[in-house]
Amino acid sequence: MASIILKPGREKPLLRHHPWIFSGAIDKIEETPKPGETVQILSHDKKRLGCGAYSPHSQIMVRMWSFDSEEEISRDFFRSRLDQAIKLRKVLFQKKEVTGFRLVNAESDGIPGLIVDRYEKFLVCQFLATGAEHWKQDIVSILEELISPQGIYERSDADVRKKEGLPQVKGVLTGKEPPDLVEIQEGMCRFYVDVKNGHKTGFYLDQRDNRAILAKYAQGKEVLNCFSYTGGFGIVALKSGAEKVINIDSSASALGIAEKNLELNNLDPSRSQLIEGDVFTLLRGCRDKSIKFDIIVLDPPKFVASKGQIERASRGYKDLNLLAFTLLKPGGLLFTFSCSGLLETDLFQKIVADAALDAKRDAQIVLRMSQASDHPVALNFPEASYLKGLICRVL
Numbered sequence: 001m002a003s004i005i006l007k008p009g010r011e012k013p014l015l016r017h018h019p020w021i022f023s024g025a026i027d028k029i030e031e032t033p034k035p036g037e038t039v040q041i042l043s044h045d046k047k048r049l050g051c052g053a054y055s056p057h058s059q060i061m062v063r064m065w066s067f068d069s070e071e072e073i074s075r076d077f078f079r080s081r082l083d084q085a086i087k088l089r090k091v092l093f094q095k096k097e098v099t100g101f102r103l104v105n106a107e108s109d110g111i112p113g114l115i116v117d118r119y120e121k122f123l124v125c126q127f128l129a130t131g132a133e134h135w136k137q138d139i140v141s142i143l144e145e146l147i148s149p150q151g152i153y154e155r156s157d158a159d160v161r162k163k164e165g166l167p168q169v170k171g172v173l174t175g176k177e178p179p180d181l182v183e184i185q186e187g188m189c190r191f192y193v194d195v196k197n198g199h200k201t202g203f204y205l206d207q208r209d210n211r212a213i214l215a216k217y218a219q220g221k222e223v224l225n226c227f228s229y230t231g232g233f234g235i236v237a238l239k240s241g242a243e244k245v246i247n248i249d250s251s252a253s254a255l256g257i258a259e260k261n262l263e264l265n266n267l268d269p270s271r272s273q274l275i276e277g278d279v280f281t282l283l284r285g286c287r288d289k290s291i292k293f294d295i296i297v298l299d300p301p302k303f304v305a306s307k308g309q310i311e312r313a314s315r316g317y318k319d320l321n322l323l324a325f326t327l328l329k330p331g332g333l334l335f336t337f338s339c340s341g342l343l344e345t346d347l348f349q350k351i352v353a354d355a356a357l358d359a360k361r362d363a364q365i366v367l368r369m370s371q372a373s374d375h376p377v378a379l380n381f382p383e384a385s386y387l388k389g390l391i392c393r394v395l
């Protein structure tokens, strides 16, 4: 096995079991490993720290598989990690009320770079790092063994693959090709998921628990669902008795599925409006016409892709939340989210507080939200915690 020797002092994160080694921490690479190959990691004074996958093109040059220097990285290793990940979901979803969920959450489930989402009888995988890519065939055959899905589909067409020097690929890995729309159950709702062309692996599974929270508040309310995608929050609100929901998204194809989702849930289309457009423009329009809502959901896409963008993104979040605060009726609720991992929770809260202040609204936090439990965060890998949300009530 090839060895990687770290610079003096750079073993510290590894001693805390953080799974990433950046190129700047590496002193020497002995023998030349191939991309994805398992390498052993040594501190500068040659203590063995464990082993990981070598990724020569990425700034994250090694993702650790194990901190136990005796552990062998083999098919059995992946079988045991996958089995462990699946066991958590068996506990979470034993009642079968949820048939779309994340089965493997990469680093936090001990398999850096691997995402596996389950949609009914199909699995959708993303191999986002060179190590996961290297073990693809084994991972797929183990998943077949453990889950017996009808088919496993690959959605490795995510941008992060470029940083690893990996091409964008998608297609059937094994078994049947999923239909254009796979139907899943999420509590009292059903959703169509476009696993082949939708965002991520097709659905925002991470918001499931927060959609369920909205259900508790929605009865009889007028809801504005901003960045609706395929209707998620809006469908849940209507199913829970909301009087009216306006959904807005810039993606026509997402709204096409939202319309089908209304039908799938036997919802009266007259209680719902689907608008293709820009949220900022719509919110300004409502402000100018003094249109008000009981509940507003703001679930924008990621505004921060790198640390340099935090300031600009903060202004975006502020504008958005400011506009939303002005449109709430007294007693109204704002469900506001950020999925930018690089934006700290405290900063997000401060931005929302500033927005309320500028909107001249007094507000209180009713609840803090995060990603659903099938997206666990390894304690040694806080980077996995990216989604944060607040329910704010204006007084």
Ligand code: SAH
Pocket: 203, 204, 207, 227, 228, 229, 230, 231, 232, 233, 248, 249, 250, 251, 254, 277, 278, 279, 280, 299, 300, 301
């Ligand atoms: N709340 C959704 C997920 C939202 S993802 C759910 O629970 O399923 C963010 C969405 O914002 C995407 O669907 C994207 O198409 C949309 N979007 C991005 N920029 C936008 C803009 N300026 N105006 C409207 N929609 C936008």
